[in-house]
Every structure is written in C-alpha cells, then in structure tokens.
Amino acid sequence: MGTHADIVKPLPELLGQHARLFGDKVCFEDRLTQVTYRELERRTARLAGHLAGLGVERGDRVAVLLGNRVETVESLLAVTRASAVGVPLDPGVSEQELTRLLDDSGARVLVTDVACLTRRRTLASRPGLTVVAAEGGDEDAGGKSPSCAVVAESADGAGGTGGGPAAVVGGVSRYEELAATEPRTPARDDLALDDVAWLLYTSGSSGEPKGVLSTQRNRLAPIATGLVGILGLSEQDRVLRPLPLHHAMSQVVCLLGVTAVGASAMLLPRFSVAEVLGELRRADASFTLLGGVPTTYSALLDAVRGEESGRDGGGLGAPALRGCVSAGAAAGPGFRESFEAICRVPYLEHYGSTEAGPVTMPAPDEATASGACGRVLPDVRVRVGGGPDGRDTGEGELWVNGPGIMAGYHNRPEATAQ
Template sequence: MIRTDLIAPMGALVRRHGERQPGKLAFEDSSGASLTYGQLESQSAAVAAHLQDRGIEAGDKVAIMLPNSVDWVLSCVAIARAGAVSVPISQEAAEAEVRYRLEDAGCKAIIVGVSHLPLIERLRRELPALTRVIVAGSDDPTDQLSLALLAQSAARSNPRDPEDVHATAFLVYTSGTTGRAKGVMLSQHSMLWVVAASWAPIAGLHENDVVLSPLPLFHSYALNLCVLGVLAVGATEFLMEKFSTQEVTKRLASGRYSLMPGVPTMFHYLLEAARSSGADRVKGIRYFLSAGAILPAALNQEFEAFFGTPLLDGYGITETSTMVTLNWPGTTRTMGSCGLPLSGLAARIVDMEGHDVPFGSEGQLIVRGPNVMQGYLNKPKETEEVLANGWYHTGDLAKSDANGFITITGRLKELIIRGGQNIAPAEVEDAVLSHPAVLDCAAVGISHPHLGEVPVACVVLRDGQVVDAEAIRAHCAQLLSAYKVPQTIEFVQTIPRTGSGKIMRFKLRDALASAASG
C-alpha cells in the first residue's frame, strides 16, 4: 500500500495541517523553541516570500547550516515553498568542506547560526554567488537578516508556492569513493514517495505519533523521516540537538514518545546503558527504527529481548531518497536482514555481468523506482555510471532468501561507515597527504564494537622525517569533520598497490587485523 495522499508539495502539506489543526504542536527542540502547525505555515510563508522578493528564483540553491532545531525545519520548509533547493551542511563540517559545498552548488543564500557567521563571512569574500546571509539565533544582528524577524514579518506572506513536486528540491552531499563529496539531486516527489511507501504504511507513522529524533537533520535519513515524514502526516516531534544516551534514556522513560529512529550505534549504547542501570523497559514506544548502517543480527535480537519493543531494520542510501527495504512489524523476520523491497520499487541482485544471481548467492544490489535520484550535480560521468541501463547500482553486495528478504553482506565501494556516517577513504588520504612529512597514505575502515567501523590511516613518511601520530591527527582535524579524522595512525614502510596503482586495501585491513589479534 502506498499513501499517495502524502505526496504533495510541501507548501500544500503545511497548509493542510495549518488550516485543520493550527494549534497542534509540530516541532520542538532542546532549546525550548517550538512551532505549531499554524505557526509553521505562516512563518515559512513569510520567509519564503522574503527569499522570492530578494531574487531567489526556482532552482536556486540555499544552504542550511544550523543545529538540529525548529529553525532548521522552518528554513527547509520555507526554501521549498520559495521553489529553491535546500543544501544541508553539517555544523561539524570543516571550512574546506563548507567552501566546497557552497561553491559546487553555487549557493545564492545561506541560513546559518550565529556561531558560524564569522566562517561564512570569510567564505563570502571568495564566493561571489553567495549574496544573501540569513542568521538564526539572533533577533538583532548588526548587518545581517534575522530568521526570527523574517518569520514574524507580515510585509508579504503569500509566496508563490511551486506545484512541481518533480523538480529538484534537495541537494544532499554524500561522500564517494573518488574523495570529493557528490551532490545528490532529490525531488519532493522522490522523498515523499518513500514516506508514502514506508514510513506511513509500514512503520505506521501517523498524526497521533510523537517522534523522538536524535538524528542529524543534514542526513537524508533524518531529512526524509524526521522532517518530511512528520510534516506529511501531521505528527509531533522533539528534535534533540545531538544524540545523548543519558537524555534519550530519560525521555524514553517519560512515556511521551511513540517512535524513535536511530542508527545501530545509538541502539548499542542504549542497550549497554540500560543493562548497566537495570532499566529494562521503555514506556509508550511502539517501534524503534534503524537505518544508516548494517544492524547486526545479535544486536537486533538482544535489543528487542531486553526492551520488549520491536527494532525495525531497513536499508537505504541517499541516492534512493533513503529507503530501499524495510522490515514489516508483526511478520516473521530474518534477523540480520534489512527486510523486503518497498512497494513500487524493483530490486535485483546481479553478478558482474549484470545477470541475476540465484537465491542465497551474493551479488550487487541494483534498484529502480520513483525514489531514485535525478543524478549527481555537475558530475555527468559519475551519474551515467551508477544509473546504467535505468538501474541505480548501489555498489553494495547483498543476497536474498527465497522469501525475498535482503541481507547486505559487504561493499564493492570503499566507503567507511562510522556510526552511520559515510567517509570516503580518498578524502582522508588527501588530508593526511597534505602534511609535509607524509609521502604516501591509505585509509581503511577497521571494525569497532560500537561504531561499526572507524577510519585508520596507514602512513609512509618521507625520508628523514620524524612526526608523531597525534601531530598528523591534529593536522587532519583542521581539514576534516571530527568523525572523519583517523582514529589511529599506523606507520608502514610501503602501501600495497596493484599494477595500475590502485590501493590494495584488503591487504592493509588483513595486516591490521593480524597485528591486533597478535
């Protein structure tokens, strides 16, 4: 079943709930700020009208660089209602990463928090396209526009809401094996189709739900479920600024919340904390939802057994507007499997020649459907490669049982997934190689009991150079987001490569594993 009534322009969705239940709480955050549906409708209209009046046209890019907050949601809805494209940027992104995204997207405007305003002002001098800066978190900026003041403005609150749900509405950057982040072009239709095909009919998301979300909103998973999903059905949500085991545990005990999405790392920490404290039950939660990384079968079983609440696992990627598969509640599940393909989606597991493999055999998962991205911004070659013959080639290895349940078994691509966040090895390598003492480098992911994987950099120093590991890590911290900084630096004599120069990462992983076990 697909809830086609949920696939509508964001302006229409927010008007629907704003008119029907204007006083209902829509979103609240850790700062104490909140928005009812009536306020979200009127304030997003005011901000959207301002953007249009100041020259933001259909298809223009507007970045959001804010913490998880009602301001984040307000900005996203307003940008969509202005017909522009949201470009989410992490609060933890390094300056080089922020510059690349703003420049690659050609952003004309950005909505940014006060704490990051100095950074944006520096970059603005280098980015002539960036002509408008809107500040959140201050009612009285000296020479900038305040999001709060714009939201309350009554100068003109009737934006020209776009009706085309198939136009690009979101540009979400994701790490790739080439090292440079790729801007994934997604439409309201592709994102809301996932809401209509999975979150509403399978997870049962509905208007009476109160969602507890610790997920970062700049990720496609949270953007889809925790912004569009909640908005589409008219639910209520509490946005945590970031995940905290202690705070989540406290809130789960309140009995207020009915759904909580997360990544496997979060559920591991919650289980360990609950075991330590003896708090073996949560109140009111109907389901926990997991995506973003592989959920180990043992963790899934232990979590459900301890809390007595279903933990539904799914598989998704940014290029498919998040979800491809999801486990249905109330049915026999194969632990370790990420479930069945969503309605309306075609999924195949193929060999290197593109032929379907038998049940139980491993191959690459490829998918086709209305949730697949429009392509990568400014990267026609990469787009053509992954969308070959009309199918999105995920680069993930999988197998399927006779009942169609899919299990992800590995990756053709070299991404490191740390706590649900993707890290391109080449991006880490570029940062390490920029240190003057480093001759060669290869980054690999190694197993971690809580985070799934963490990056490790194998480093060859230049002749005569002496530098310690912490100095290299500190150098990387100036160039990379904190989660991308190598967990450890391993000094080696040489980097194993193929005859064509490609890094043989499996040899490095094997050597590191052998050293750890020895």
C-alpha cells in the same frame, strides 16, 4: 492519512491541509522552542517570500547550515515554497570542506546561526552569498551563545516592520524577522512534484562527497509506501530524533515523514544516552518512535543492560514506544535479538541510501529473519548482482529501481549516467 495520494503531493498543500486539520498541534520542538502546524505554515510562507525578496530565483540553491533545531525544519520547507533547491549541510564540517560545498552547490543564500557566523568570520563577506542568521546556535551554551550580540547589537534600530526584507545588517538578515514579518511578495508555492527540490551531499566514503538531487516525489513516494504503508507512521506518532537533520535518513524519517502525515517530533541537539533515556522516561513522555543508527542503539543497550538489575528488567522504560528505527549501517548478527530482549522494544532496521531513499522497511509486528532489514517497498524493484543477461545472481552490487531514485548527481553528468 494513509493512502499514497494523501501524501505524494506538493509540500505547500500538505502544510495547508495540516494547518486546517491540526492547527494548534505542536509539530516540531527543540530544547528552546516549538512550532504548531498553523505557525509552521505561516512562518514558512513568510520565509519563502522573503527569500525571493533576497534574490532567490526559481531553481537557485539555498544552503542550510544549522543544527537540530526548529529553524532547520522551517528553512528547508521554506526553500521548497520558494521553488528553490534546499542544500542541508553539516554544521560540524571543516572550513575547507564548507568552502568546497558552497562552491560546488553554487548556493546564493546561506541560512545559519550567529554562533556559526562568529566561528566562521569569512562567511558573511563571501562574494555572491547572502546570509540569514538565526539567534544562538551553540547548544553547549544552552542554545544561546554569548556571541549573539555580534549581529543583534549592530542591528539595533535597523527596523523590520514588514513590507520587504527585514533588517539587513552588514549583509546579514535576521532570521526571526523574516519569519515573523509579511514579505512584499507571497511564497511561490509552485514547485512541481518532479522538479528538483533538494541537494544532499553523500558522506564521501568512496571519494569526495557528491551532490544528490532529489524531487518531492522521490522523497514522498517511499514515505507513503514504506513509512506509512509498512511502518504505520501516522498523525498519532511522536518521534524522538537525536540524529543530524542534514542527513538523508533524518530528512525522510523525521523532517518530511513527520510533516507529510501530521505527526510530531522532538529534536535533540545531539545523541547522548543520558538525554535520550531522560526524554523517553519523563512522566509525560509519549514518544512512539525513536530514530537512530546502530551505534546509537548499541550505546542504549549497554546502558540498559548495566542498570537492568536496578530497574527490574524494565528495558528503555518508555511504554508508548512502539519501535526503534535504525539505518545507516548493518547492526550485525544477533544484535536485534539482544536489543529486543533487554530494551523491550522492536528494533526496526531498514536499508536505503542518499541516492535511492528507503529501499526496505520492516513492519513492527512482523517476524523477520536474523540480520534482515525488512521488505522491499512496494513499487521498488531490486536486483542483487547481475550477470550478462541481467538476471539476479544472488551476490554482488544491489541494483535498485523505483520512485525514490534520485534525479541525478549535481553537475556530474558522467557519474549520473554511470
């Protein structure tokens, strides 16, 4: 893996290729389960076929309301294989905001978990919405919430032996039966590189969240030039990801970046200093990249600094770790120097946005100025400010053009034009 053409191709092709090359290699794992590349290809194909059986047409939106777990990855890849549009949502969102996002997206199907359905009892009866529920979901209860029985008990004897949509109980389909049984129709697998594949909502820091539409090319092109071309992401990498998968940075760096190159990732349910350090310092740990935001790394820095005398300056204590990838906000003056001196790992800050994807990327072995966030990606053009003649003025808004730029805002032609 390494050239642009290797990576910028439809996801079903990449999945098929990796199933052949890395069949038994674990690609994603969480606290409870793991999936190999061969299983990922098969399970996403089955899910995609069953989504069509549940009435998902080409271009329909499918919302995914799940935490950091293998099923989140499978669901979002399966939606692409159904030639539909994946809408990852924050499981912690309020009831009112969830209703607004489901209304705005027009989602036909919602993939969630039993714990969420138990908390949000109106979801299963929402008009025009088909629900698919995975087991468990309450990570604080060890991954399987006591409420799993709500769907599972009522499903006893409901069947699910293949040849069509698996057991549907009160309008709720059981996720694992869809992933494990053959559908009547195969996955469509014909979503073009420039067709809309995802709808991600912005944080809403400047007004209410807007739905950002992106294509496979929008996301895979900067992965090829930035994550692979500059950061050196390859099938040799093992990523530790404690950040939410519904966020654009996680989509690019973890979900699609790992999938595109044949790497592997461990998904933590949430960030905690103890858990991250525990994973990095396990005797059999082989993590090469850690994903985070400045607050993640600030907390790690404080923890390592506090124990430094006891650890003899051992830093994060993860010998295979070659970089800590950060984005989402600027870390501030001098942070990188402090982090690298005490944690003993390169701090790799890059810049991007939900609308533009990654715009810059630092190289692990390259000296950068204090406060810098890497080089502008190949094929990307940036302009700072912009006077009446369109020239770079050196300050003001950052204007970006390149293959990672979104297809537009969902149902907001005026905002798109602006």
